[in-house]
Amino acid sequence: MGSGDERVAGSYKSPQGRVLRAQGRRTLRRLLDAGLEAFATRGYHAVRVDDIVREARTSHGTFYLYFANKEELLRSLAIECAQRYEDLATQDPPIEQFVADFFAIYERYGPVIRAWMENAVNDREVNRLGVEAFTHIATTLGERLHRVGAPHDPATVGSLMALLERSAYYAVAAGTAGRDASSVATIVQRGYFAVGV
Amino acid sequence: MGSGDERVAGSYKSPQGRVLRAQGRRTLRRLLDAGLEAFATRGYHAVRVDDIVREARTSHGTFYLYFANKEELLRSLAIECAQRYEDLATQDPPIEQFVADFFAIYERYGPVIRAWMENAVNDREVNRLGVEAFTHIATTLGERLHRVGAPHDPATVGSLMALLERSAYYAVAAGTAGRDASSVATIVQRGYFAVGV
Amino acid sequence: MGSGDERVAGSYKSPQGRVLRAQGRRTLRRLLDAGLEAFATRGYHAVRVDDIVREARTSHGTFYLYFANKEELLRSLAIECAQRYEDLATQDPPIEQFVADFFAIYERYGPVIRAWMENAVNDREVNRLGVEAFTHIATTLGERLHRVGAPHDPATVGSLMALLERSAYYAVAAGTAGRDASSVATIVQRGYFAVGV
Amino acid sequence: MGSGDERVAGSYKSPQGRVLRAQGRRTLRRLLDAGLEAFATRGYHAVRVDDIVREARTSHGTFYLYFANKEELLRSLAIECAQRYEDLATQDPPIEQFVADFFAIYERYGPVIRAWMENAVNDREVNRLGVEAFTHIATTLGERLHRVGAPHDPATVGSLMALLERSAYYAVAAGTAGRDASSVATIVQRGYFAVGV
DNA sequence: AATGAATGAGCGTTCATTCAT
DNA sequence: CATGAATGAACGCTCATTCAT
Numbered sequence: 001m002g003s004g005d006e007r008v009a010g011s012y013k014s015p016q017g018r019v020l021r022a023q024g025r026r027t028l029r030r031l032l033d034a035g036l037e038a039f040a041t042r043g044y045h046a047v048r049v050d051d052i053v054r055e056a057r058t059s060h061g062t063f064y065l066y067f068a069n070k071e072e073l074l075r076s077l078a079i080e081c082a083q084r085y086e087d088l089a090t091q092d093p094p095i096e097q098f099v100a101d102f103f104a105i106y107e108r109y110g111p112v113i114r115a116w117m118e119n120a121v122n123d124r125e126v127n128r129l130g131v132e133a134f135t136h137i138a139t140t141l142g143e144r145l146h147r148v149g150a151p152h153d154p155a156t157v158g159s160l161m162a163l164l165e166r167s168a169y170y171a172v173a174a175g176t177a178g179r180d181a182s183s184v185a186t187i188v189q190r191g192y193f194a195v196g197v
Numbered sequence: 198m199g200s201g202d203e204r205v206a207g208s209y210k211s212p213q214g215r216v217l218r219a220q221g222r223r224t225l226r227r228l229l230d231a232g233l234e235a236f237a238t239r240g241y242h243a244v245r246v247d248d249i250v251r252e253a254r255t256s257h258g259t260f261y262l263y264f265a266n267k268e269e270l271l272r273s274l275a276i277e278c279a280q281r282y283e284d285l286a287t288q289d290p291p292i293e294q295f296v297a298d299f300f301a302i303y304e305r306y307g308p309v310i311r312a313w314m315e316n317a318v319n320d321r322e323v324n325r326l327g328v329e330a331f332t333h334i335a336t337t338l339g340e341r342l343h344r345v346g347a348p349h350d351p352a353t354v355g356s357l358m359a360l361l362e363r364s365a366y367y368a369v370a371a372g373t374a375g376r377d378a379s380s381v382a383t384i385v386q387r388g389y390f391a392v393g394v
Numbered sequence: 395m396g397s398g399d400e401r402v403a404g405s406y407k408s409p410q411g412r413v414l415r416a417q418g419r420r421t422l423r424r425l426l427d428a429g430l431e432a433f434a435t436r437g438y439h440a441v442r443v444d445d446i447v448r449e450a451r452t453s454h455g456t457f458y459l460y461f462a463n464k465e466e467l468l469r470s471l472a473i474e475c476a477q478r479y480e481d482l483a484t485q486d487p488p489i490e491q492f493v494a495d496f497f498a499i500y501e502r503y504g505p506v507i508r509a510w511m512e513n514a515v516n517d518r519e520v521n522r523l524g525v526e527a528f529t530h531i532a533t534t535l536g537e538r539l540h541r542v543g544a545p546h547d548p549a550t551v552g553s554l555m556a557l558l559e560r561s562a563y564y565a566v567a568a569g570t571a572g573r574d575a576s577s578v579a580t581i582v583q584r585g586y587f588a589v590g591v
Numbered sequence: 592m593g594s595g596d597e598r599v600a601g602s603y604k605s606p607q608g609r610v611l612r613a614q615g616r617r618t619l620r621r622l623l624d625a626g627l628e629a630f631a632t633r634g635y636h637a638v639r640v641d642d643i644v645r646e647a648r649t650s651h652g653t654f655y656l657y658f659a660n661k662e663e664l665l666r667s668l669a670i671e672c673a674q675r676y677e678d679l680a681t682q683d684p685p686i687e688q689f690v691a692d693f694f695a696i697y698e699r700y701g702p703v704i705r706a707w708m709e710n711a712v713n714d715r716e717v718n719r720l721g722v723e724a725f726t727h728i729a730t731t732l733g734e735r736l737h738r739v740g741a742p743h744d745p746a747t748v749g750s751l752m753a754l755l756e757r758s759a760y761y762a763v764a765a766g767t768a769g770r771d772a773s774s775v776a777t778i779v780q781r782g783y784f785a786v787g788v
Numbered sequence: 789a790a791t792g793a794a795t796g797a798g799c800g801t802t803c804a805t806t807c808a809t
Numbered sequence: 810c811a812t813g814a815a816t817g818a819a820c821g822c823t824c825a826t827t828c829a830t
């Protein structure tokens with residue numbers, strides 16, 4: 001979950017469609033990481049392209065070589081983030097691990113997720129990605145509740161998602177993501193999965 | 198800055214310390230409601246002062262007769278909202294009613310609350326108001342959990358607050374606040390207050 | 395304030411600390427000259443940034459690439475002007491030449507000097523520059539009076555400075571700076587430097 | 592030379608032409624004095640109508656009952672001031688008294704005079720008033736120089752006016768008008784009126 | 789592939805002036 | 810006569826995006 005070693009999901013092209021060589025890929029990665037950093041520090045809206053390029057130690061011109069606009073940078077990050085959550089839903093690990101992973105992804109991609117939550121972006125695709133990823137997670141959790149015979153109506157599942165998202169938000173804000181994950185896992189276990197008690 | 202050379206922000210006509218007559222009070226109310234409406238529609242950041250004055254059917258200049266800037270309008274709304282939550286915490290009604298009221302307030306003041314959550318505002322006072330109001334609610338709920346012998350450690354209370362806030366958020370977004378309140382009340386009852394079961 | 399939420403004035407692209415290439419230096423020079431021209435025509439206060447950029451045949455945005463605001467443009471010009479007067483004080487040429495040079499500098503930088511005189515600017519540094527430059531001149535003249543044995547008490551030196559400044563002002567306004575310089579030089583010679591006559 | 596007991600030159604009408612009763616005259620006087628005060632404190636340009644009406648403890652609406660606009664207030668003050676200087680020129684007292692009176696008028700009407708000097712106002716009449724009053728003074732002084740056989744060419748007379756005006760300006764700014772007047776009178780005596788010495 | 793420079797639409801805010809009571 | 814309220818044109822400044830090298 002470190003920063004800087006990721007790779008644009010499944011391609012060596014810039015979002016613009018240009019084919020990238022090694023140097024280009026490094027610049028792209030720098031911009032993505034800088035965006036994440038900047039969004040985390042100031043929030044998506046308050047971030048100016050200038051913040052990003054300064055953080056990435058490159059120029060305005062270069063930014064627009066890789067992204068058509070600021071929103072497209074967010075979209076690229078959203079794709080990465082959605083992929084992580086899709087993976088998590090697919091793996092479907094034990095609840096303790098599940099929450100830990102959920103928090104870890106949130107820790108890295110928090111600003112992107114909040115941009116989803118806040119409907120901050122006028123971009124159908126970005127929002128759809130977020131909804132899909134979270135729906136996938138929700139469905140997976142719903143099925144798991146079903147399997148153990150616990151209540152799994154939409155409202156319940158929704159409340160579980162709310163709990164996860166907000167807890168992650170506050171934990172990350174407080175810098176206690178690692179610690180809090182296991183106590184949230186316990187709450188989830190007791191509050192949602194414990195049946196016949 | 199405007200065309201004047203230097204002046205303490207808002208000292209012209211001092212928006213805050215004016216005694217208002219009937220007409221003034223009506224205009225102020227129109228602006229507050231317009232702000233709420235506009236924030237709800239587009240989100241605090243995206244709202245232009247122009248949106249607000251158009252909605253309130255008044256002029257740009259008039260806006261600045263009542264508020265030093267957009268943020269101060271938010272602050273006024275925040276004060277109103279915090280008061281509602283303080284009242285709710287003080288009344289401390291049965292859980293069903295509690296959730297219903299929580300949702301009702303959220304329905305009206307959602308944008309303000311989200312501005313708190315998102316730390317959208319660089320205003321210590323606004324954020325403090327939000328934190329205080331929610332803390333008061335949390336404390337009240339914590340004591341209630343304590344009374345019935347249920348777990349009431351900070352993490353648990355925090356998760357309950359997260360649950361309430363996010364559920365309200367989604368319910369309002371989906372336009373199902375009225376309906377969802379009672380099902381969330383049930384979840385809260387079962388998940389947090391049911392003991393010894 | 396602009397549409398952004400908060401930011402230290404001028405930190406975007408930091409107008410001051412940039413290294414300029416040839417093109418940038420040309421634009422900067424154009425803006426400085428345009429400022430001088432505009433200040434001369436309409437006076438510092440009445441000048442709109444728009445006047446300056448139109449004169450410099452550039453854009454609003456470009457102006458703020460080079461100066462944080464109108465006042466900073468004035469400051470830059472003030473630095474240039476103060477330097478000229480410092481040089482004059484240092485050279486300390488014969489009185490005829492001295493007055494001619496004084497008038498010539500005034501002809502170019504008049505608006506800046508008047509901004510000093512009128513305390514038009516809320517900028518300690520700008521005013522300090524003006525005071526220092528004129529004090530240097532005054533000191534130099536005072537020493538010269540001393541050398542020839544003429545009265546050189548502060549009030550006398552002050553009156554001499556007032557005479558020079560106002561004469562230059564009126565001469566420039568009347569477009570007779572070249573001509574008037576020598577007649578003022580004569581007055582100064584007779585009125586202040588002629589002793590024991 | 593006190594403040595508050597003056598009367599609009601030669602009439603009991605407002606500049607608008609309305610006939611004023613006692614209360615109206617008091618309000619008018621309050622506005623004029625407030626204008627003088629405000630101009631002195633912040634300079635003509637920086638003063639807002641709001642400053643004036645607050646100082647005069649009256650309202651915006653009332654201001655425009657007495658003056659068509661801010662400039663007309665300045666014009667009214669300019670008329671008062673010009674009248675004082677005309678009186679001084681007509682009386683033509685001994686030089687010591689002359690300078691003292693010149694400084695005293697400057698002390699009260701400084702901001703108005705500076706508005707003349709700086710051509711701050713786009714009002715021909717105001718500027719003409721200033722020029723006429725000062726020209727009258729200059730002519731009077733020129734004739735007096737002529738009488739004693741001293742040089743009285745335009746440049747000399749101009750330099751004398753410059754000396755008086757700037758000296759008054761600095762003396763008032765420094766709060767030493769009373770004291771400085773006599774030392775300036777000495778300089779004037781020696782530098783301009785002493786002949787054959 | 790990269791960059792410094794330029795652009796201008798857009799927004800916040802001010803304040804002289806007018807209006808209704 | 811007096812006043813609080815309202816107005817909107819005008820201006821300063823920002824920053825996403827494009828351009829020329």
